[in-house]
Amino acid sequence: MRPVAHPPTPGWKAEGRETLRLAGPLALANLLQMLTYAIDVMFIARLGPDELAASALAVALFGLVLWSLQSLTGAVAPIIAAELGARGPALRPVRRATRMALWLAGIVSVAGMGVCMMIGPLMQLTGQEPHIAALASGYMDVLVWSAPLMIVAGVQRNFVAALGRPIFATVITALGIGVNALGNYAFIFGNLGAPEMGLPGAAVATFITSVAVAAMYAAAIRFDPRLHRYRIMGFFWRPDWSRFVEILRIGTPIAITVLAEAGVFGAAAFLMGRVGGLELAAHTVALNLAAFAFQVPFGVGQAATIRVGYFFGSRDPQGIARAGWMGVAMGTGFMVLTATAMIVAPEALLSLYIDPTDPANGQLIVIATGFLAIAAAFQLSDGVQAVAAGALRGLKDTRVPMWIAVFSYWVPGFGLAAGLGLGTPLAGKGVWIGLATGLTFAAVLLLWRWHRREDLGLTARGVK
Known part of the structure; x- marks a missing residue:
């Protein structure tokens, strides 16, 4: 087999441009994600201090579980990047790595949901007020269903970024803010024909947003020619255990x-x-x-x-x-x-x-x-x-x-x-x-x- 020819190493100025092209959209997406959480707080605060305190406790646990599991599956990014560097476009290796990351996302989501559902005993253990604990548990009962979609969306985000399309992360996160704000307005206070649900309505809004974000990533991957050529859902049932273990080894x-x-x-x-x-x-x-x-x-x-x-x-x-x-x-x-x-x-x-x-x-x-x-x-x-x-x-x-x-x-x-x-x-x-x-x-x-x-x-x- 002949060695793969690679382009020359970019100079400092060119490397700066390439790093900025990736980092700019990713950093903006991170900032927009924080704005999403801020919007939740703005809406929930209007319900009262008890609801705000309960949501803060629930989000503290949910966010910790979500962030750690997204970091675990995010190990697919350096694997994809190395495959592209070694033999780009590396259609099959990239597809297999992404597939196994999605498998892992599904598996760890179940474990993460189990941890989140233990919020009731955790509230008791830490001596929280009973009515605050009850509000937090009710909020988590709905919020927890967003976790699998958010972890899958994290894999999708790493895939599009590694393939040179980080702008999708920015645009999709920005659109998600709009969906989240509209969902909060509708389901917390009973607007736009939706039922008035109070604090659980904020969790419903988060779930709807997570569905929308995952769907938008799927659409971007399907309709962008560079991304679609990898057909990451092709032969989805086929395992690649060496890749699965590699993601676990790097991601844990x-x-x-x-x-x-x-x-x-x-x-x-x-x-x-x-x-x-x-x-x-x-x-x-x-x-x-x-x-x-x-x-x-x-x-x-x-x-x-x-x-x-x-x-x-x-x-x-x-x-x-x-x-x-x-x-x-x-x-x-x-x-x-x-x-x-x-x-x-x-x-x-x-x-x-x-x-x-x-x-x-x-x-x-x-x-x-x-x-x-x-x-x-x-x-x-x-x-x-x-x-x-x-x-x-x-x-x-x-x-x-x-x-x-x-x-x-x-x-x-x-x-x-x-x-x-x-x-x-x-x-x-x-x-x-x-x-x-x-x-x-x-x-x-x-x-x-x-x-x-x-x-x-x-x-x-x-x-x-």
């Missing part, structure tokens, strides 16, 4: 990493609650701002996974290096801008959530401004670790990065947050210093691993 550490990161931020909220209610409110607002900013380097990290994976498959060490470092530069550069904004104009950012002219909010703004000053340093580390982890995933390197994340977030990160937050006068600022320290450890260690990728043998399969 990613899912555990997600659980470790989400867990430490959840634990930080509990620490902040022990410090004081005002500090917890300020923490929530500041963390929301940080989470919005994070969606951009997160999108860059997703793009880096695909670009690095492509060059890994084509056995191009120079391409691997340029793709990874370009991603790190883009992600870090954006976070420099957000960090600067948090230092220079914290009140302007906080005004998105808090009325700065209301004297009752004065102390809250002072505390949140202090948190944002620490978050500025936190932003740089968060951006670096997100993109470095994404680049390493492109090399199918996920196990050691998982241990780096678990160690960084929970030993120096949570350890320092608990010690400074509860044992020193720093209080809430101590919690944030701990979070920033954990992210900095992760960023340094992951960046070191990326820098030493050849010495560690991570690119061995990709070297001629």
Whole structure:
């Protein structure tokens, strides 16, 4: 068999264009997804504080399960990218990998739904008020049916992005916002001829949105000639167990990493609650701002996974290096801008959530401004670790990065947050210093691993 001819390695400028072409739509889709959740909150808040609290508890569990399982099945992205780099268009290998990711999505959905349905006992275990727990359970009873469709849509999104069509993710997420808002308006309050369902109506809206999003991805894949040629539903009943195991092997550490990161931020909220209610409110607002900013380097990290994976498959060490470092530069550069904004104009950012002219909010703004000053340093580390982890995933390197994340977030990160937050006068600022320290450890260690990728043998399969 003759060797496959590959195009020359793109220069830095060309690589920048390619990374931006992928990262831009993916980052925008991430931001729009956060807006979808914000719209839910806006509608549910009109029902009252009990319904809002119940939905927050349910979404905390549902979101953690969903994010981790989407990360597990998302391991298909570097596999597709490597196949395209090795022998593009690689119709059969890409089809088989996507098929097995869809199989896995169906299987893990059942397990995820089972975990979500345990919300009642979890509410009792954590001492929630009975009427809040009852509302949360009723909401989850409907919401849980969205999980399989959302996990499948995650696989579809990875497929279209890896095949060079990330704009579909942006457009479909934007259209999903409209469907979700309309569904909330109709089913929560009984408008447009729909029954008035209250809080469960918000879950119905989410389910309808998940159906619409999965259907829109299916339509895009069917009618876009480049995507349709892969016929990912062809011979859908045929297993490819080696691919299935490969997705599990790469994806399981990613899912555990997600659980470790989400867990430490959840634990930080509990620490902040022990410090004081005002500090917890300020923490929530500041963390929301940080989470919005994070969606951009997160999108860059997703793009880096695909670009690095492509060059890994084509056995191009120079391409691997340029793709990874370009991603790190883009992600870090954006976070420099957000960090600067948090230092220079914290009140302007906080005004998105808090009325700065209301004297009752004065102390809250002072505390949140202090948190944002620490978050500025936190932003740089968060951006670096997100993109470095994404680049390493492109090399199918996920196990050691998982241990780096678990160690960084929970030993120096949570350890320092608990010690400074509860044992020193720093209080809430101590919690944030701990979070920033954990992210900095992760960023340094992951960046070191990326820098030493050849010495560690991570690119061995990709070297001629």
